[in-house]
Amino acid sequence: MNPEKAPIIQMKNIEKHFGSVIALAGVSLEVFPGECHCLLGDNGAGKSTFIKTMSGVHQPTHGEIFFEGKPMSFGDPRDAISAGIATVHQHLAMIPLMSVSRNFFMGNEPVKKVGPLNFFDHDYANQATMDEMRKMGINLRGPDQAVGTLSGGERQTVAIARAVHFGAKVLILDEPTSALGVRQTANVLATIDKVRKQGIAVVFITHNVRHALAVGDRFTVLNRGQTLGTAQRGQITPEELQDLMAGGQELVALEGSLGGTV
Amino acid sequence: MSNAPTKSAVDERIKSRSRFREAMIRPELGGIVGTVAVFTFFLLFAFDSGMFNSQGIMNWSTVSAQFMIIAVGACLLMIAGEFDLSVGSMIGFAGMLIAIFSVTLGWPVWMAILLTFAMCIAIGALNGYIVIRTGLPSFIVTLAFLFILRGFAIFLPQVIERKTIIGGIKDVAEGDWLAPIFGGKILTGLFQWMGDAGIIAVFERGSRKGQPVVDGIPMLIIWAIILVIFGHVLLTKTKFGNWIFAAGGDAEAARNSGVPVNKVKVLMFMFTAFCATVFAVCQVMEFGSAGADRGLLKEFEAIIAVVIGGALLTGGYGSVLGAALGALIFGVVQQGLFFAGVESSLFRVFLGLILLGAVILNTYIRRIITGER
Numbered sequence: 001m002n003p004e005k006a007p008i009i010q011m012k013n014i015e016k017h018f019g020s021v022i023a024l025a026g027v028s029l030e031v032f033p034g035e036c037h038c039l040l041g042d043n044g045a046g047k048s049t050f051i052k053t054m055s056g057v058h059q060p061t062h063g064e065i066f067f068e069g070k071p072m073s074f075g076d077p078r079d080a081i082s083a084g085i086a087t088v089h090q091h092l093a094m095i096p097l098m099s100v101s102r103n104f105f106m107g108n109e110p111v112k113k114v115g116p117l118n119f120f121d122h123d124y125a126n127q128a129t130m131d132e133m134r135k136m137g138i139n140l141r142g143p144d145q146a147v148g149t150l151s152g153g154e155r156q157t158v159a160i161a162r163a164v165h166f167g168a169k170v171l172i173l174d175e176p177t178s179a180l181g182v183r184q185t186a187n188v189l190a191t192i193d194k195v196r197k198q199g200i201a202v203v204f205i206t207h208n209v210r211h212a213l214a215v216g217d218r219f220t221v222l223n224r225g226q227t228l229g230t231a232q233r234g235q236i237t238p239e240e241l242q243d244l245m246a247g248g249q250e251l252v253a254l255e256g257s258l259g260g261t262v
Numbered sequence: 263m264s265n266a267p268t269k270s271a272v273d274e275r276i277k278s279r280s281r282f283r284e285a286m287i288r289p290e291l292g293g294i295v296g297t298v299a300v301f302t303f304f305l306l307f308a309f310d311s312g313m314f315n316s317q318g319i320m321n322w323s324t325v326s327a328q329f330m331i332i333a334v335g336a337c338l339l340m341i342a343g344e345f346d347l348s349v350g351s352m353i354g355f356a357g358m359l360i361a362i363f364s365v366t367l368g369w370p371v372w373m374a375i376l377l378t379f380a381m382c383i384a385i386g387a388l389n390g391y392i393v394i395r396t397g398l399p400s401f402i403v404t405l406a407f408l409f410i411l412r413g414f415a416i417f418l419p420q421v422i423e424r425k426t427i428i429g430g431i432k433d434v435a436e437g438d439w440l441a442p443i444f445g446g447k448i449l450t451g452l453f454q455w456m457g458d459a460g461i462i463a464v465f466e467r468g469s470r471k472g473q474p475v476v477d478g479i480p481m482l483i484i485w486a487i488i489l490v491i492f493g494h495v496l497l498t499k500t501k502f503g504n505w506i507f508a509a510g511g512d513a514e515a516a517r518n519s520g521v522p523v524n525k526v527k528v529l530m531f532m533f534t535a536f537c538a539t540v541f542a543v544c545q546v547m548e549f550g551s552a553g554a555d556r557g558l559l560k561e562f563e564a565i566i567a568v569v570i571g572g573a574l575l576t577g578g579y580g581s582v583l584g585a586a587l588g589a590l591i592f593g594v595v596q597q598g599l600f601f602a603g604v605e606s607s608l609f610r611v612f613l614g615l616i617l618l619g620a621v622i623l624n625t626y627i628r629r630i631i632t633g634e635r
Contacts, residue, residue, distance in 0.1 A: 078520070093518035095511035097578045097631060098504075106508050107520035109501035119499045146631045 006069060008033050008201050009054065009085070009170055014063035016049055023049040025225040026063070031170060036192055036202040038212040040245050041222035047205050050222065051172050054203070055087045056080030068169075084169035088159045088176060096148030100140055101129040103147050104162050132161040136191050153184025157191050164195055171195060172203045177211050189215050209241045221245055289572030289580050292623050293587030296570060296616065300591050304598040313601040316462035316476040326593025327486035328541060329567050330586050334493040335530075335537030336564035337585035341497065342530040343510030343577030344393060344400040346386075348407035349538045349564055353557025354415035356382050356542035361428035361552035362418060364435070371431075372440035379539050385411070386535025390528035408561065416554040432550035444485070444540070445547025447478030482544040486586075489537060493582035506530065510577030566613065567592050570620040574628055591616070 007030040016024040024046050031037045041047045052058045054065070056074030065072045067083055074080045077087075094103050105125045112121040126143035133140050136157050147155060156176045163171055173192070177185045192215050196202050206212050212219060219236060221228040221244040228244050304313060312318045332349055339346055356378050363374030389407055393400045419428050435441035457464040457474030464474050497503040508516035509526045516523050541560075546552050570588030573580025592613075599609050 081520075089518065091514070093515040095508055095515055095578065097511050097574075097628070098507050102504055102507065106504060106516065109504050111501055118501065120501050120504060122499075148631055 005032050007031060007066075008068055010064075010066040011050075011054065012064045012066070014050065014053055014060045014065075016046075016053060016058055017061045023225055024053070024060075027222065027225070027227050029220055029227070029230070031201045031203055033169070033201050034196055034199045035217040036196045036204055036215050038216035038219045039203060039205045039222065040207060040209065040212055040219060040241065042207060042245050044224075045222040045245075046225040047222055048174070049225075051087065051174060051203065051205060054080075054170075055085055055172055084167060085172065086163035086166070086168035086170070087172040087174065088156065088163060089174050092155055092159050094147050094155050094159060097146060099144045100133070100147055100150070100158060101125045101143035104129045104132070104158065104165070108166060128165065132165050133158065136161045136194060137187070151184055152180050153187040156180070156184075156188050160188075160191050160195060164198065164200065168200060170201045170203065172205070174205050175207070176204070177206060177208065185211065207245065209238050209245070212241070213238055289627070290584040290587060291572060291627065292620050293571045293581075293584040293591070296591045296620075297587050300594050300598070304594065304602065308598055308602040311601040311603070313598055316474070318597075318601060320476045322594050322597040323483055324480060324593075325597050326590045327480075327483040328545075329563060329589035329592045330486040331482070331489055331541045331544075332537050332560055332564040333567040333571070333585040333589040334489045334582055335534035336561075337568040337571065337573055337580055337582050338493055338497060338506060339530040339534045340565070340568050340573050340575065341510050341577060341580040342506045342527050343513065344390075344527055344530065345404060345565065346389065346531060346534045347401065347404040347561045348385075348389065348411055349534060350557040350560035350562075351408045351411035351415065352382055352385070352535060352538040353542045353545070353560055354554060355411040356539045357546045357552035357556050358415045358418055358428070358554065360543060360546050361431055362422060365428055365430050366422055368434075371435045371438040375440050375444070375543055378543070379536070382535045382539040382542075383532045386532040387528055389535075390531030393531070394524045394527055415556075419552075419554060426554040427551055429551035431546055431552070435547060435550075441547055442481070444481055444543040446481050448481065448484065450478035453477050453479075480544075480548070482548070485540055485544060486589075489540070490582060490586045493585075497582055502526070507578055510579075512578070563592065566617050569624065570616060572620075572624060572627070574624055575621075579628065579631075588620075 009031045011027065011029045013026045013028055014024050015022070015026055027046070027050055029037070029039075029050075039047055039050070049058065053060050056077045056079050059073065059075075065074075067085075072083070074083070074085075080087075093106070095106070098106070101122070102125075105128075110121040110124045110128075111118040112124070113119075129143045130140060138154055138157055141149075147158065150158065160171065160173070160176075176188050176192075180188065189211065192202055192204060196215075196217075204212065204216065213233075217233050218230055219233075219241060220230045221241065223245070231241075313322070332353075336346065336349065359378040359381060360371075360374045363369045363377060364371045369377075385407070389400070389404055392398070392403050396403070416426060419426055435445065453462065453474045453476060456462045457472075457477075462474050462476060465471050497506060505516070505521045505523075505526045508519070508521045509523045513523045538557075538560075542557070545556060567588035568580065568585045569575065570591060571581060571584030571586065573585065595612055595616075596609055599612070600606060
């Protein structure tokens with residue numbers, strides 16, 4: 001990235017032990033504002049543990065986290081969220097029976113005062129939801145449309161739009177495309193691109209190399225709790241990334257029997 | 263980006279929906295249809311039976327109001343994703359507490375009422391606390407309290423008074439400041455005027471000659487109206503209402519978004535207990551006595567009213583106004599069959615049928631909302 005820019009979040013030699021299991025054995029990562037940083041790795045590589053450390057769910061056993069240049073230790077996810085680190089989980093925090101606008105503001109409901117009483121400001125919530133969704137390229141039938149009627153990709157977009165609306169500076173996306181079809185994946189990737197252009201740092205977790213290459217600026221590969229290096233866009237081929245993720249040698253052995261289909 | 267697609271941009275993938283279909287998809291639909299059907303039926307077949315004169319209207323209004331009071335609590339709790347099967351036993355237990363405090367122990371009635379409210383709401387909180395702490399289904403936890411509370415409602419008066427009904431509450435409530443808020447009547451002047459003007463029936467002879475047969479609106483009905491309005495506004499117009507929907511829709515997702523799910527659920531258990539106690543106090547003040555068998559099966563009647571009103575048993579969806587209509591249907595049919603001279607046991611048959619119909623309709627509506635097939 002541009003050398004004059006400072007990283008918004010810096011993770012230095014993060015180690016995380018669960019009892020006798022070493023889930024992370026010294027992982028370092030820097031994320032800059034306005035970039036899409038892809039975090040790749042096979043199942044069990046430590047991706048989830050790593051982002052949970054970044055979002056305050058886990059506290060690192062060793063290592064340091066710098067947020068906007070200052071050392072940070074998040075006690076729980078609320079600290080991370082209020083600092084501006086938002087996570088969009090695989091299991092979305094969306095409720096199908098509730099309307100889009102009720103979902104959008106769930107836990108952060110706007111209120112208007114009528115005399116001594118506080119009421120949910122539905123007009124504001126509806127307007128803000130429609131605006132934010134339009135910015136992401138989704139035209140809702142209405143703000144009272146139930147989330148259950150949206151497709152998987154649209155739900156991801158609602159979740160991302162919500163995080164952006166509430167002032168996320170770092171947006172962590174945990175496998176947002178893993179369960180989606182081709183067109184829906186394209187929509188989500190387009191959304192990631194829009195978010196990045198607003199100057200938000202995106203950490204995109206995936207194990208799909210093609211999805212990563214479509215939007216990523218830099219790629220970090222994790223394997224067995226360690227970083228296998230960070231590559232710039234254009235410096236690495238899909239095959240090399242794939243090999244790195246699988247740990248190189250094993251895949252070579254496999255490829256012979258599968259005829260290069262992996 | 264913000265100026266690219268404007269409001270006029272229509273997504274070709276979104277099928278336009280007719281206004282009719284739009285109107286269909288609301289939780290109150292079943293309740294509205296049922297209310298219209300029930301009133302049409304009784305207007306046609308029981309109009310001359312006295313069901314729609316002042317006494318008749320007061321009769322089914324009072325019964326409906328009773329159902330409404332407990333249905334509001336059950337409705338909000340069900341939307342928050344939980345049940346309370348101890349409502350009926352709570353009614354018997356609360357009534358018995360008031361009788362013991364005020365008649366047996368001779369405490370002032372206002373103190374007996376307030377103490378009973380405090381104890382019952384605390385039991386509601388305990389119900390909720392056990393449910394969220396253990397993660398057990400509220401069905402089982404509150405089923406236990408159904409038996410525990412009913413047991414005490416029978417045991418206490420037998421040990422203390424050697425009987426299962428304690429009377430004499432009317433006498434001790436005389437002149438109390440709090441008792442009329444539950445057992446009194448309002449607008450008595452208006453009803454006297456309507457009687458004098460010949461709009462409503464008056465007694466023709468006897469010591470009350472000239473007084474209207476219906477001499478005011480019982481506080482029970484006022485409580486029902488207040489609770490329905492309160493519940494509706496809380497659910498649809500406040501932040502807390504959004505939390506109720508969220509807690510019942512998907513507790514985990516709600517927690518991830520920062521909704522205090524446990525607090526919401528415990529408060530709803532407490533509110534249900536509050537509603538049950540309001541019911542109990544009104545009933546005790548009206549009858550002047552407390553009986554160990556009061557409130558039997560009320561928990562199921564409340565749940566049925568809520569389901570007729572469009573709430574989903576699985577939580578996350580429903581309407582207080584719908585539940586109120588469900589309670590109205592309940593009361594009108596129960597009393598209407600009596601006016602129409604139909605064997606009253608058929609009421610249960612009707613109840614079962616309407617419950618089945620409502621649940622099937624709700625499942626269908628839920629599919630439309632969530633787009634499931």
